[in-house]
Amino acid sequence: MISFCQECLLPNTKPYIKFSSGICSACAFHRKKNNFRKNKTINWKKRKKDFFTLIKDIKKKNSPLFDVCVPVSGGKDSITQVSYLLNKGLRILCVNIDYGIKTKIGEKNLKCIPKMGASLITYRPNLKIQKTIIKKSFEDFGDPDLMSHCLLHALPIRIAINLNIPMVFLGENAAYEYSGENKLDEKRMSQKWFNHYASNSGLTPKKFAKIYNIPYKIMKIYDLPNNIDLKKTKAVFCSYFFKWSSEKNLVIAKKFGFKTLKKPQEGTYRNYVGIDEKINRIHQYMKLLKFGYGRATDHACEDIRNKKINRKQGIQLVKKYDRVKLSDYFVNDFLKFTGIKKSKFFKILDKYTNKKIWKKSKRNLVFKPKIK
Numbered sequence: 110m111i112s113f114c115q116e117c118l119l120p121n122t123k124p125y126i127k128f129s130s131g132i133c134s135a136c137a138f139h140r141k142k143n144n145f146r147k148n149k150t151i152n153w154k155k156r157k158k159d160f161f162t163l164i165k166d167i168k169k170k171n172s173p174l175f176d177v178c179v180p181v182s183g184g185k186d187s188i189t190q191v192s193y194l195l196n197k198g199l200r201i202l203c204v205n206i207d208y209g210i211k212t213k214i215g216e217k218n219l220k221c222i223p224k225m226g227a228s229l230i231t232y233r234p235n236l237k238i239q240k241t242i243i244k245k246s247f248e249d250f251g252d253p254d255l256m257s258h259c260l261l262h263a264l265p266i267r268i269a270i271n272l273n274i275p276m277v278f279l280g281e282n283a284a285y286e287y288s289g290e291n292k293l294d295e296k297r298m299s300q301k302w303f304n305h306y307a308s309n310s311g312l313t314p315k316k317f318a319k320i321y322n323i324p325y326k327i328m329k330i331y332d333l334p335n336n337i338d339l340k341k342t343k344a345v346f347c348s349y350f351f352k353w354s355s356e357k358n359l360v361i362a363k364k365f366g367f368k369t370l371k372k373p374q375e376g377t378y379r380n381y382v383g384i385d386e387k388i389n390r391i392h393q394y395m396k397l398l399k400f401g402y403g404r405a406t407d408h409a410c411e412d413i414r415n416k417k418i419n420r421k422q423g424i425q426l427v428k429k430y431d432r433v434k435l436s437d438y439f440v441n442d443f444l445k446f447t448g449i450k451k452s453k454f455f456k457i458l459d460k461y462t463n464k465k466i467w468k469k470s471k472r473n474l475v476f477k478p479k480i481k
């Protein structure tokens with residue numbers, strides 16, 4: 110039976126989450142991050158020092174073209190990542206991967222990056238392959254972003270290795286921030302991390318290529334390089350050095366010209382998250398159907414942990430925003446992009462609807478569990 114964390118609102122259906130005495134591992138990690146428990150503290154001062162040492166080291170490498178590579182979407186987080194690297198005499202190469210359906214505001218926000226003083230390249234994947242991958246990921250695994258997540262993590266690292274860039278500055282370590290992982294390396298990207306968290310449920314690009322008869326040579330850019338190559342650059346998570354916070358990142362990004370939506374993004378109450386690209390909304394909606402929680406839950410949980418709202422207020426926000434229907438604004442473009450027929454699209458939605466969580470009432474889905 111589905112149950113919820115007693116502190117935030119995460120359900121036990123969330124992949125990789127663990128519970129101890131009714132508290133989820135994401136809440137436990139948050140406490141550790143904020144030094145609530147003295148015996149499990151994080152020394153943020155020391156980590157900041159480590160960051161400056163790392164910067165010094167990579168500058169010494171005198172790499173031919175760039176010192177650091179940053180994967181960017183143009184969202185508030187990537188702008189913040191770049192901001193931490195500014196004014197240090199670094200040659201920054203930002204890599205944007207335009208893998209799906211970019212929004213107008215997303216395109217605008219991406220323009221902040223070169224203005225900040227970093228170089229920017231946009232990579233557009235071979236659409237003949239990418240469209241098939243998104244289609245198959247959606248139809249057969251109920252997640253259109255399944256391989257896109259891999260591409261977003263792997264390709265900037267591969268580019269860095271090939272251009273002899275000594276450092277890759279990744280965003281948050283999602284395993285720690287959202288699932289409270291404590292066994293994997295928190296600082297550096299590893300094969301283990303990638304195979305577990307980027308490739309959902311262990312479906313690696315290699316396995317995917319095999320299933321769909323796509324030559325691995327073509328799918329390689331979706332996959333992390335082997336351990337020997339991985340050592341040629343330092344791919345580190347920003348959230349290891351700087352305390353990760355959506356709100357703080359928003360404040361920083363705004364200083365560099367980041368624009369938000371006028372109203373909240375569909376499926377949540379925030380107007381500044383997931384606004385740069387459209388397929389992510391389908392990914393989030395599928396998450397809601399499969400596991401019973403969507404984007405508003407993610408955001409309410411974060412706000413509860415940061416004591417911005419209480420749990421009761423969080424429940425109200427989730428009720429109001431989490432379970433709203435997928436609108437044509439997202440669906441139509443997705444159908445056009447993938448070539449999936451509308452009737453098939455809704456059949457797939459139905460196939461992945463967790464019947465233990467949802468019941469049908471006329472044409473609507475009703476959420477069965479009661480959050481206490």
Ligand SMILES: [Zn+2]
Pocket residue numbers: 114115116117118119132133134135136137
């Ligand atoms: Zn929790």
